[in-house]
Structures are given as structure tokens and as C-alpha cells.
Amino acid sequence: MAKETGKKLVASNRKARHDYLIEDTYEAGLVLMGTEVKALRMGRASLVDGWAGFDRDELWLEGVHIPEYLNGTWTNHTPRRKRKLLLHRRELEKIAHATRESGRTVVPLSLYFKDGRAKVEIAVVTGKKSYDKRHSLRERQDRREADRAIAARRRGEA
Numbered sequence: 183m184a185k186e187t188g189k190k191l192v193a194s195n196r197k198a199r200h201d202y203l204i205e206d207t208y209e210a211g212l213v214l215m216g217t218e219v220k221a222l223r224m225g226r227a228s229l230v231d232g233w234a235g236f237d238r239d240e241l242w243l244e245g246v247h248i249p250e251y252l253n254g255t256w257t258n259h260t261p262r263r264k265r266k267l268l269l270h271r272r273e274l275e276k277i278a279h280a281t282r283e284s285g286r287t288v289v290p291l292s293l294y295f296k297d298g299r300a301k302v303e304i305a306v307v308t309g310k311k312s313y314d315k316r317h318s319l320r321e322r323q324d325r326r327e328a329d330r331a332i333a334a335r336r337r338g339e340a
Contacts, residue, residue, distance in 0.1 A: 186298035192222050194292040195229035200315065202289060202307035206280065211268035212243070212300045215259045217251035222300060224251075227293050234267060234288035234304055236281075241267040241274060243302065246290060267302065280306045 198204075214222075221227070232246040243265045250258045269277070280286055291303045310318075 186295065188297070190295045192225055192293045192295065192300075193227040193229050195232065195290055197230060198289045198291055198305070198307070200318075201310060202305075203310055203314070204291075204305045204307050205286070206276075206306045207291065208269060208273055208277065208304050209296075210241070210302050210304055212302055213266040213268065214300055215257075217258050218248050218265075219300060220253075221248050221251045222293070222295070229290045229293060232290040234290065236278060239274070239278075241269060241277065241288070243267050243290060243304075246293070267304070277306060285309065 226249050228247040230247075232243060234241050234243050236242075245262065246265065247261050248259070249261055277288060281288060285308050286306055287309075288304055289307055291305050293300070293302050295301070
């Protein structure tokens with residue numbers, strides 16, 4: 183069987199990019215059961231309520247919903263169990279140091295397969311206030327209008 187290459191996105195947490203100010207991002211491996219991998223390969227997962235926290239110097243992913251595998255038997259996994267994240271020791275220390283400051287947490291941004299292995303992109307984030315959210319929406323809208331005006335101007339000249 184040919185080895186998988188490339189990146190296949192399973193789930194992304196678009197709400198996290200809206201609700202939080204992203205400071206640092208990391209790519210982490212996941213410790214999964216066989217039925218979890220099969221469910222992910224079917225493209226089924228939800229990162230909306232996910233977060234990561236430390237337990238005895240290990241980072242654990244919690245609140246991520248990977249539904250049960252339909253063809254699984256009694257060995258099926260529970261959908262919202264804690265899953266261990268695999269990171270280098272230095273990365274774990276940096277994340278631990280960053281989250282000790284108040285207002286910072288770790289959330290998953292995307293879940294994907296990279297060269298056949300399940301990976302999750304996590305980020306150290308700070309929560310945005312409602313006025314920050316409005317400000318970022320306004321900036322995006324202004325940028326879109328400017329791009330439209332530039333495109334219209336180019337079409338008029340050509």
C-alpha cells in the first residue's frame with residue numbers, strides 16, 4: 183500500500199480565530215485509539231468546545247468531539263475523552279510558562295492528517311473583548327472594500 187503524503191484537513195475551529203487573539207501556534211501529535219483514527223478518516227470531528235490543559239507535566243486535549251466509529255464494536259472509544267498531546271519538552275515548557283499568566287489558554291485550531299499521522303494545531307490565546315471582535319470585523323470589511331475598489335479600477339483601465 184502506498185504511503186500517504188500531504189495534508190488532509192479533518193476539522194477546523196474557525197470560531198477560535200474570531201473569539202481569541204492568537205499568540206503562538208504549535209503542531210502536536212495525538213495519542214488515539216484505532217476507532218478514533220477511522221472516525222477521523224471519515225472526516226468527522228468537532229473542535230468547537232476543545233481546550234488543552236496540563237496534568238502532571240503532560241498536555242491533554244479535552245472537549246474535542248470525535249464521534250463513535252459506526253462499524254466499531256465493544257472496543258469503540260468514548261466521543262469526548264481526554265487525549266494526550268505529543269510535543270517536545272521545550273515546547274511544553276514554553277506553553278506552560280505562557281499559560282501561567284492570567285487570561286491565557288490553549289485551544290485547538292485545526293485537526294488534520296499530515297503524511298498519514300493525525301496532528302492538531304494548537305495555539306496559546308488570549309480572549310478578545312467584544313469591541314476587539316467588532317474592530318477586527320470592521321478591518322476585514324474595509325480591506326474587502328478596498329480590494330473591490332482596486333479590482334474595479336483595474337477592470338476599468340484594461
